[in-house]
Amino acid sequence: MSAGERAKAKAEQIVGKTVRKAAHAVHKETLAAKGAALETRGKMRGAKEQARGSFKH
Numbered sequence: 567m568s569a570g571e572r573a574k575a576k577a578e579q580i581v582g583k584t585v586r587k588a589a590h591a592v593h594k595e596t597l598a599a600k601g602a603a604l605e606t607r608g609k610m611r612g613a614k615e616q617a618r619g620s621f622k623h
Contacts, residue, residue, distance in 0.1 A: 568615070571611070571615045572612065572615060574608075574611065575608045575609070575611040575612035575615060576608065576612070577608070578604055578605070578607055578608025578611060579605050579608035579609060579612070580608075581601075581604060581605075581608075582601045582602065582603070582604030582605025582606070582607070582608055583601070583605050584601070585597065585598075585600065585601030585604065586598050586601030586602050586605060587601075588601075589601055
């Protein structure tokens with residue numbers, strides 16, 4: 567897994583989680599859903615890169 571892609575995936579997870587929690591705090595459910603989607607996209611990106619890295623060995 568390349569370091570750049572790993573960092574990008576982790577950044578998406580962190581930003582998504584932060585947006586989701588902040589949106590829940592102010593009762594903005596639409597924004598919370600967008601934050602959750604961003605967090606999930608980061609997790610899937612990380613899983614893809616990890617799977618891709620395991621096939622290289």
